[in-house]
Each structure stands twice: as C-alpha cells, then as structure tokens.
Amino acid sequence: MQRDVLISRVPLFETLPAEEVALWADTLHQRRFPAGSLLFAEGELGDRLYIILDGLIAIVKAIHTADERVIGLRGQGELIGEMSFFNDDGRRTASARAHTNVLMLELSRAEFMALLQRHPTLAFGMIRVLSRRLSDSNNLMIRDLHEKNERLTQAYAELKTAQAQIIEQETLARELQVAREIQESMLPRSLPQLPSYDLGGRMLPARQVGGDFYDVIRLGPQQVGLAIGDVSGKGVPAALFMALTCSLLRAEASRAASPEAALRAVNHHLSERNAKGMFVTVIYGVLDLPSRSFSYVRAGHHQPLVWDAHGRPQCIPIGRAHPLGLFPQPMLEAQTLRIPEGGSMLIYTDGVTEAYDEHGELFGFERLCALATQDDKASAQSLCDRLVDAVIAHHQSVPQSDDVTLLALHAYSFPS
Amino acid sequence: MEISVSEAQGRVPVTVFRLKGPVTTNSELEQQAQAAYDAGARNILLDLAEVPYMATSGLRALHFIYTLLRSDDSSESDAAVRTGIAAGTYTSPHLKLLKPTNHVLEALKVAGYDMFLEIHSDMKKAIASF
Numbered sequence: 001m002q003r004d005v006l007i008s009r010v011p012l013f014e015t016l017p018a019e020e021v022a023l024w025a026d027t028l029h030q031r032r033f034p035a036g037s038l039l040f041a042e043g044e045l046g047d048r049l050y051i052i053l054d055g056l057i058a059i060v061k062a063i064h065t066a067d068e069r070v071i072g073l074r075g076q077g078e079l080i081g082e083m084s085f086f087n088d089d090g091r092r093t094a095s096a097r098a099h100t101n102v103l104m105l106e107l108s109r110a111e112f113m114a115l116l117q118r119h120p121t122l123a124f125g126m127i128r129v130l131s132r133r134l135s136d137s138n139n140l141m142i143r144d145l146h147e148k149n150e151r152l153t154q155a156y157a158e159l160k161t162a163q164a165q166i167i168e169q170e171t172l173a174r175e176l177q178v179a180r181e182i183q184e185s186m187l188p189r190s191l192p193q194l195p196s197y198d199l200g201g202r203m204l205p206a207r208q209v210g211g212d213f214y215d216v217i218r219l220g221p222q223q224v225g226l227a228i229g230d231v232s233g234k235g236v237p238a239a240l241f242m243a244l245t246c247s248l249l250r251a252e253a254s255r256a257a258s259p260e261a262a263l264r265a266v267n268h269h270l271s272e273r274n275a276k277g278m279f280v281t282v283i284y285g286v287l288d289l290p291s292r293s294f295s296y297v298r299a300g301h302h303q304p305l306v307w308d309a310h311g312r313p314q315c316i317p318i319g320r321a322h323p324l325g326l327f328p329q330p331m332l333e334a335q336t337l338r339i340p341e342g343g344s345m346l347i348y349t350d351g352v353t354e355a356y357d358e359h360g361e362l363f364g365f366e367r368l369c370a371l372a373t374q375d376d377k378a379s380a381q382s383l384c385d386r387l388v389d390a391v392i393a394h395h396q397s398v399p400q401s402d403d404v405t406l407l408a409l410h411a412y413s414f415p416s
Numbered sequence: 417m418e419i420s421v422s423e424a425q426g427r428v429p430v431t432v433f434r435l436k437g438p439v440t441t442n443s444e445l446e447q448q449a450q451a452a453y454d455a456g457a458r459n460i461l462l463d464l465a466e467v468p469y470m471a472t473s474g475l476r477a478l479h480f481i482y483t484l485l486r487s488d489d490s491s492e493s494d495a496a497v498r499t500g501i502a503a504g505t506y507t508s509p510h511l512k513l514l515k516p517t518n519h520v521l522e523a524l525k526v527a528g529y530d531m532f533l534e535i536h537s538d539m540k541k542a543i544a545s546f
Contacts, residue, residue, distance in 0.1 A: 232472035233442070277480050281472070281527065300527040320504050322528040326479055329502040331531060354471070362469070362519075401440070402471070 003030070006053045007105070010077045012125040013051075020119065029106045038063075039080070039096040046084025046092045047109045052076055055102030063095040071140055073099060079129060085109055086130070176208040176236075183209050183239055186246050188216050191381075194224060194289060198410040200380030202388050203403065204351075210403035211238025211280075212349045213246045217253050222289045225253045225262075228407050229282040230301065230349040232323075241278045245270065245324070249284060259284050259297045260334045263324060267299075267332075270325040279325035283347050292339040292411050297332050299324050302350060309342030311373035339411045344380070346372050346409075348387075351402035355391045363394045372408075380408040417441075417467075419448050424461070426543040431457040436466040439474030449481045458485060458510060459546045463539070465515040470523050478511070478529060485510035504531040514542050 004025035007013055013021065031050070033039060040046060042063060050057075057080055059072045071094065074080050083093045107115075116122055183205075191199040201214050211231030219225050229245055231238040248266045256262035263284055270280070283304065285296025294304070300323030306314040316337055322330035339345050348368070355363040371390055372383065384406040391404050417437040424430045431452050439445065449460065460481060464470075486497070489510065500506025512534045516524060524530050536542035 230472065232476040277476060277483070279472075279476065279479070302526055318525070320528060320531060322501070322531070323475075327498070327501045329498045331502055331504040331528060350472070354469070356469075360468075 003028075003053075003105075007051070010051050010079075012079060012122065012129060015121060015125070016119060020115075024105075024115075028111075031104050031106050033098040033102045033104070035098050035100050035102075037098045039098065040092050042092050042095045044092045045090050046081055047090070049079055049081040049085065049107050049109075049112060050096075050104040051107070052078050052080065053103045053105060055104075056099040057102055058097045058099040060095045060097055063097070072136060082112075082126070082129065083133070085112065173208075179209050179236070179239060180205075183243065186243060187213060191216055192218055192224065196412040197289065198380045198412075199408070200382070200384040201405075201407045202381075202384040203405040204388050204392075204400070205403045206351065206400045207235050209236060209239035210234070210405075211242045212351065212403035212405035213242050214347075214405055214407045215246060215250060216407075217250060219254065219286060224287050224289065225259075225284065226287055226294070226296075226347065226407060226409070227253070227282065227284040228301070228347045228349060228405060229280050230351070230403070230405070231280045232278055234402065237276065237278065241270075241280060241325075244273070245280045245282070249282070253284070258334065259286055259295060260332050263297050263299055263332055264330075267324040267330055268328070271328050274325050279323040281323045281349075287409075292341065292343075293336060294339060294345065295334065295336045297321060297334055299330070299332060302348065302353070304337065305346040305348070305369060305372060306337060306339055307344055307373045308340040313369055313373060314340065314343070339409070342412065344372075344383075344408065344410045346383070347407050349403060349405040351400075351404040352387065352391055352406065354402060355395045355400070355404065356398065357394055357396060358398050363391055367394075380410050383408045417444065419445065421448065421452060424543045426546050428459055428546050429457075430459045430461050430543050430546050432461045432463060432539075432543075434463040434466070438469040438471075439467055439477070440469075440471045442473040442477035442480065445474070445477040446480045449477075449484060453484055458488060460485060460510065461512050461514055461536075461539075461542055461546075463514045464517065464520055467520050468517055470520045472527075475523065475527050475529060478513075478533065482508050482511045482533065501532060504528075507532055507534045509546070512536060512542055512545065514539060 004021045007024055008021050039057065042061065052074055054076060057074045058070045059074060061069050061071055080096050084090050087093065187203060188201065191201060199216060203210065203212050203214060211234060213229045215227040217225035227249055229242065231241045231245065245266065248269050249262065252262040252265040256265060263282060281300040283296055283298050283301045285294045287294050298319050299321050303316050303318055306316060308314060319333035319335040321332045353363055353365050353368055371387060378386065387406055388404055417435060417439050420434045422432045424432050433448065452460065486508065497506055514536050516535060534545065536545065
C-alpha cells in the first residue's frame with residue numbers, strides 16, 4: 001500500500017490536505033522492528049513518536065520486573081510515544097515492545113511541532129487521543145484495584161483458613177503429646193526387682209502413639225505375669241485398642257486362674273467392642289520364680305526367644321493360637337517353657353524382625369537371635385536398648401514403619 | 417500393592433484376586449473385596465505368590481474378607497463355626513489362599529490363620545476345592 005494512503009488512514013491525520021500527506025510520505029522515516037524488540041523504555045527521554053502502519057505494539061509498565069504489566073496493545077493507525085512530548089520532563093511514561101513484526105513511521109519532536117503549527121486543528125485530534133488514553137488508563141487502574149482487592153480478600157480468607165488449620169494442628173499435636181504421655185504411663189514406670197532375675201523393657205512407637213505394649217504384673221511373692229502385645233495397625237486407633245487391651249489384661253491377670261483364662265476373658269471383652277475388626281497379638285504368661293517355669297499363651301504372637309547361659313537358643317514348640325479380638329472363642333493353646341539357669345528370655349513384637357532397610361531387607365529373626373545371644377553379661381535393659389539401636393541403624397533413612405517393643409529377662413540361680 | 421481380579425469356574429464361581437507387592441495396608445484389599453462381594457462374588461481365592469511381605473494390616477484384611485463371605489452363608493450354624501474355630505478344625509469354605517511365599521506363610525502360621533484358611537499350592541486344585 002502507498003505510504004500516503006497509509007498516512008491518510010491514520011485517524012489523527014484524516015483531515016490533513018492531500019499535499020501535506022504527500023509531503024510526509026516523502027520525508028518521514030520508515031522503521032521496522034522485529035517481534036519482541038524494544039522500541040523505547042519507560043523513563044527514557046523521548047524525542048520521537050511513531051505511527052503504526054502494520055503490526056502490534058505492546059505498551060508495558062515496569063518492564064523486566066516482577067510487576068511487569070502490559071497495559072495495552074496499539075495497532076495500525078495508532079500513535080505511540082506521543083506522551084513524552086507533553087510531559088514536563090519529556091520522559092517516556094511506559095515502554096513499547098513489538099508484539100509482532102511492525103512497520104512504523106517515525107516523527108521527531110520538531111517535525112510534529114511544525115505540523116501542529118501548520119495545522120492547529122490537529123491539536124483537537126491529539127486531545128481526543130490523550131483523552132482516550134487517560135480514560136483507558138483510569139479504567140485500567142480501577143480494574144486493577146478491583147482485581148487487587150479481590151486477590152487481597154481471597155488471600156485474607158486463605159490466611160484465615162491456614163491459621164485455623166495451624167491452630168487445629170497445634171491442638172492435635174498437643175492432644176497427641178498428652179495421649180503419648182498417657183500411653184507411656186500405661187507401661188511399667190520401672191520394672192520390679194526380682195530375686196535372681198534381671199528385667200528390661202523398651203517400646204519405640206513408629207508414630208506419636210503406638211499400638212504395642214508390655215507389662216510386668218506381680219501376682220504373688222513367687223509369681224510374676226509377663227505380657228507383650230501388638231495391635232494390628234498404627235496410630236491413634238491402634239493406641240486406643242492397645243490401651244483397652246492393656247487395661248483389660250492387667251485387670252484379668254490378677255484374678256484369672258491361668259494365662260489362658262486371662263486371655264479368654266480379655267478376648268471376650270475385646271470381641272464385644274470391636275466394630276473396626278481390629279485384633280491384637282499377645283504373649284501373656286506367668287513366670288514361677290523358683291522354677292524358672294514360664295506358663296504362657298501365644299495369642300497369634302511370635303514365639304519367645306530363649307537361650308541358655310552359653311548363648312545357645314532353645315527350641316520352643318509352636319503352640320496353636322489365634323490373636324485376640326477376631327473370634328468369640330479363639331483357639332488358645334497353653335504352653336510351658338523353662339528358662340535354663342543362667343539363661344535368658346526375650347519377647348518382642350514384629351516391629352523388630354520386620355523393620356526393613358532402603359533395599360527392602362528385613363531385620364529378620366536370625367539377626368535378632370545373633371545379636372540377642374552374643375553378650376550374656378549385658379543387663380536385660382541394655383540388651384533391649386542395644387537391640388532398639390540395631391533396629392534404628394538397620395532401617396536408617398527409611399521411616400520406622402511399625403512399633404518396636406522388647407521385654408527381656410535374665411535368670412540366675414534362685415536363692416534357696 | 418497391585419490387585420488384579422479374574423473369574424474362574426469350578427463347581428461354583430470363584431473370584432481370584434492376584435496380589436502383587438507387599439501388603440502393608442488393609443483398606444485397599446478390603447474395598448476391592450467389598451466391591452467384588454457387592455457384585456455377587458461369594459467365593460474368593462487370594463493368590464499370594466507375588467506378595468513378599470504381609471503386615472498385620474494385611475492379616476486384618478483377610479479376616480475382614482473371611483467375615484464378609486461368611487455373613488451371607490446360612491448353611492453353617494454360628495455355634496458349629498465357633499466350636500470349629502476354638503478347636504482349630506474349622507476352615508472357611510469361601511475364602512482360600514494360594515501359594516503364599518515363605519515369609520507370608522510364616523506370618524499366617526504365627527497368627528493362626530492357617531487354622532481357618534485353607535492354603536493351596538495349585539490353582540486348579542484350589543478352584544476345584546470350593
């Protein structure tokens with residue numbers, strides 16, 4: 001298209017006489033800018049304005065900053081850069097960036113002022129342009145304010161929700177801490193001193209609260225009840241079921257005629273109140289101190305590990321039994337073992353043997369057996385602590401997946 | 417854990433759950449079993465050949481499925497089942513296990529699950545046993 005036709009189509013110049021248009025067509029510089037290039041930057045001194053012949057120009061505030069904002073697009077027939085001609089300081093009020101490839105005519109300040117003097121009516125056109133820019137700017141500002149206001153309102157609502165969640169989490173964390181303290185208080189605060197026996201116990205929950213427990217219950221001058229339990233699952237539900245089982249067992253142990261009778265009574269209560277289908281594996285037995293005889297029932301729990309004074313594991317037949325809580329009348333087979341003089345017994349939960357490392361390798365029974373029997377001079381408590389340390393070292397970076405609980409006992413010669 | 421479900425036909429229709437991976441939670445297996453039960457499944461065979469490890473949560477899920485499948489069976493009296501469970505002679509006619517790995521078999525035996533759930537080593541014989 002001829003340059004004079006293009007110029008005459010610019011709204012501001014529509015009223016110019018044909019000879020003036022022809023003059024401009026011959027004298028004005030034509031400029032091309034590729035898409036993405038910067039024509040001028042905000043704050044620069046401006047002594048040129050441009051008439052867009054083809055393409056789109058983006059008018060940008062705060063370019064290359066986090067607050068960069070495109071405030072408008074200018075197209076064919078529109079002016080850009082005219083604002084600096086009317087500013088007191090002559091600086092650009094915004095940056096201009098080619099949005100597409102653009103073709104423009106360039107006017108210097110002197111050329112534009114001369115044009116205005118020759119055709120003063122152009123000033124009305126300029127006022128219209130400036131007036132529209134002002135109106136656009138006002139509208140944009142109001143829209144901006146609305147958007148910012150909405151974002152602020154939304155951010156405030158999100159902040160309030162987050163604050164409520166933090167308060168709820170803190171409350172929950174405090175309650176869990178109290179629950180943990182209550183749970184710890186259900187474990188023996190200190191183990192009884194028994195003649196010719198050394199006892200040790202340790203529980204390490206996988207979460208804030210756990211589903212394991214152990215207990216030592218004095219039943220008479222020469223008899224003591226030993227218990228360890230592992231509730232299916234973890235966390236608060238398991239902890240509540242653990243608390244129920246632990247309390248029931250302590251109550252029933254003192255009045256039951258045998259470990260089997262005690263566990264059957266506990267099972268009866270658990271089965272009646274077990275809507276969630278939870279169960280607990282338990283070893284509960286009565287140790288006769290003079291004879292070192294341990295009469296017990298293994299309700300779905302791992303066998304006790306027993307070894308003699310030389311660290312040799314003893315073979316213990318596996319009795320048949322179900323966990324507690326599953327059936328109204330479970331199979332519970334009573335068993336008796338004898339701890340050799342100078343020997344030891346360890347009862348534990350499967351969080352010990354089934355702790356796994358980053359390669360999925362289990363801690364395993366063989367490792368437990370080897371570690372437990374290697375040092376018969378260690379106290380029962382230090383044995384438990386050492387085994388817990390070994391389990392922690394085994395799973396290393398893998399989060400502990402299950403509660404770890406141990407109850408150990410060393411037997412010495414009973415005084416006659 | 418992945419669960420794939422297929423149907424087999426013995427004397428009765430049998431839904432086969434093939435489990436793959438360690439069973440460390442109960443909810444997924446229980447939900448799948450409930451969905452199969454709701455769709456009409458009354459006999460389930462759990463193929464455990466690719467389960468390297470089963471936590472107590474998995475055992476809990478097995479008991480859930482056992483109870484679910486028993487709830488619809490009026491052919492056995494509760495009293496007879498109770499007596500059989502207590503004596504270790506009762507096995508579920510509706511839930512059976514196939515080829516558990518050594519570690520899972522050990523867990524089943526320790527918890528006494530081998531007393532009320534039949535354990536098979538052959539798929540065809542297992543299907544035919546329902």
